[in-house]
Amino acid sequence: MLQTSLLATGHADLVTHVVYDFYGERLATCSADHKIKVFRQMPDGTWEPEAEWKAHDAPILHLSYAHPIHGPLLASSSHDRTVRIWEELPSPSATGGSVRWAERAVLTGAKGSVRAVEFSPPNPSYGLRVASIATDSHLRVHTSLDPELNDWSLVFDVHVPSLAAPHGEEPPAPSTPGDGPASAEAATGGWGISWCKEKWWGSVIAVFSGTAPTAKIVTLDPFPKAVALLQTPGNTSPLTAIAWAPSCGRSYHLIATGSRDGVVRIWQVQPPGDEEGAPRIWSSEVVAEFPKGARVGMVEWNATGTTLTTSDDEGVIRIYKPTYAKNWKLLGKMTAEEPLGDE
Incomplete structure (x- = not known):
């Protein structure tokens, strides 16, 4: 595996998240310096800075690009307990110039740092939605029916631990010293x-x-309901990352999770069947488990859900891909300093 280049973001503090747009032509970064920066890929493969602005009043934790069907939108979440929606404005002149992003919404209500935010995939039945979760463990989903994106409403606010697990499957969470989100x-x-x-x-x-070692699969409409759990018997290590793969025609889904103890798992999730005699419930099983390492920081799928990229707290990036026998193989790994090649 080859390392092509390094990106000097120019942030004044720790870079907390990096995200590509739908086409992979732009790269947005956020930082503890309260700023968001956007870069565009040039024909020679380098990344040129395109926009930079102070987006929050505290360190920014997560970013998400909307599907291009909704226009050039970016969501950000922060320790300041808000989610903010940004829209790219047209270039001020035909010759280009600095790209500007305008704030379209400030979504409040969280009682803790908003740790993750993600736009929903396009769906004409419910329009544009953005989900977030904060350290108060509330899943909040906002939507906007206003073409100008100035009017947002909270459609779901659910305490995740309070969502009843299907079939009484949920194990007790590991004990944590203290009380509340801060602890x-x-x-x-x-x-x-x-x-x-x-x-x-x-x-x-x-x-x-x-600190839950499990993830829940939740259907939101007409009301939030946990329909399946991703859990491994005997595992008590808190999860740290999750990514749902594009199915691309598969009859089942793949979800990757990472945990504090360094284990990455790939889950095969089977939705209810329509044919006669098919199960009417969601089911899940682990189809791959990668050895323990440093705490997992990120798991991400490619556009077809056929390659998984992971990162950990030691700065090692690994790429996995299934073989024809459906065994998952490590293609290679690298660090920010140098490529490490195959294992």
Whole structure:
């Protein structure tokens, strides 16, 4: 695996998240310096800065690009307990110039740092939605029916631990010293969300919160309901990352999770069947598990859901891909300093 280049972001503090747009032509970064920066890929493969602005009053934790069907939109979440929606404005002149992003909404109500935010996939049945989860362990989903994006409403606000687990499957969460979101955060718990990418199943999202070693698959309409759990018997390590893969014609879904103990798992999730005799419930099983390493920071799928990229707290990036025998193989790994090649 080859390392092509390094990106000097120019942030004055720790870079907390990096996200590509739908086409992979732009790269947005956020930082503890309260700023967002956007870069555009040039024909020679380098990244040129395109926009920079102070977006929050505290360190920014997460970013999400909307699907281009909704226009050039970016969501950000922060320790300041808000989610902010940004829209790219047209270039001031035909010759270009600095790209500007305008604030379209400030979504409040969180009682803790908003740790993750993600726009929903396009679905004409419910329009534009953005989900977020904060250290108060509340999953909040906002929507806007206003073409100008000035009017947002909270459609769901659910305490994740209070969502009843299907079939009474949920194990007790590991004990945490102290009480409340602050102590849970100090115990290096995690909070994460990832939308189901297929509109056929409606508004479905995977979510985990706090020090729970499990993730829940939640259907939102007509009301939030946990329909499946991603759990491994005997595992008590808090989750730290989650990503729902595009299905691309598969009859099942793949979800990747990472945990504090460094384990990455790939789950095969089977939705209810329509044919006679098919199960009427969601089911899940682990189809791959990668050895323990440093705490997992990120898991991300490619556009077809066939390659998984992970990162950890030691700064190592790994790429996995299934073989024809459906065994997952490590293609290679690298660090920010140098490529490390195959294992």
